[in-house]
Amino acid sequence: MTTAAIATGITPRDNKLSHPYRRNSASSIGSDGSSTPSETPISYAADPEHPEAPTPRTTKQKVDRRPPSTFYLKDTSQMTLAEQICNLATCPPEMHELKDESLDRGPPPVQPVWRENLFIASRAIVPLALHQLAYWAFPQYKWPFALAYPFYILCFMGFALQVMDRLSSACVKHGTFDEKQIGRDRTPDKSVKHLAMGILAYMVVRTGIDFYINYEAEAQPLFDFTWTFPLRLAAWEITLDYFFYTYHRASHEVDTLWFIHKHHHTTKHPTAILAILAEEYQELLEVFTIPLLTSLIVPMTFSEGWMTLCYTIYVEMMGHSGVRAHWCHPVLWPLEVFGMGLAVEDHDLHHRFGKSGKNYGKQSRVWDRVFGTCAERIETWGM
């Protein structure tokens, strides 16, 4: 087996490697997993479903120097568990293609927030409704922690996959930001294991915080809301964003912290799933410490906490999706009037700026506006 085959786990006998771009992409990976400059682009836009199709260009640059990504070309049966988890979030090949200069999509469309609220609420309510149905069917049996916790973790994963599908479809329909310069990034091979662990940790820990603080088996899940919930949801997101802003800006301005945060900035043109790609220290803060602090400051019931969880992951994935539309925060959209609302392009630009920063908020631009770190939008300027 060649060095490249060992590095990628793909053997020359693998029939999918008959595609010239795939062979070249494998040969561009060194034994240490690093990328070696090559005159042939890596196979970012390759479609495993159609191995004989010509592979379109992925970047305007002569060589695609992004970290190689080949794991998605394997047969699912040959993938490791980590690869299978990351493969669940594989985007349509069109999202990774460079678009031609002559393509005229017109101005980016405005995505109605009511439609996104309907999408989120109608999906997020399902586990609460199932839980409630079980309470109506068997009134004497209240779900213990050991039953409810794994149930909600699985539902949270299902919700995240539905969000992923929705955003990918929108990216194909409306295009992606900066698409005439470069297509969206794929999950690098070298980050697959780390990302898979991050996804599992996110699901278990974020759900766990709501359970640890708020779960009461006696409560009726569908009626565990008060009229102040929308206001507390908004307050929760802005409070979360304050803590996030503080540590995020410090991560860009203090060199030792940037050394950790730069892993998340491996991608300049992310997709929704890459929202979770980060070093352990960053994950500890983002997945555990900051949401826990926020939940202690802004009280919620269990069902309210669950809905908040779904809204939060939706916005985090939305912000990394790159969909070329004026696509605003589903709850904090009124802040747009004050130039403090968050839309997809804001965090997309943050990734393009790299260490130089701007747009540190991930739920709003409240703190960016207050502390003077907002950047002008480009493709959705004035929207």
Ligand SMILES: [Zn+2]
């Ligand atoms: Zn950053």
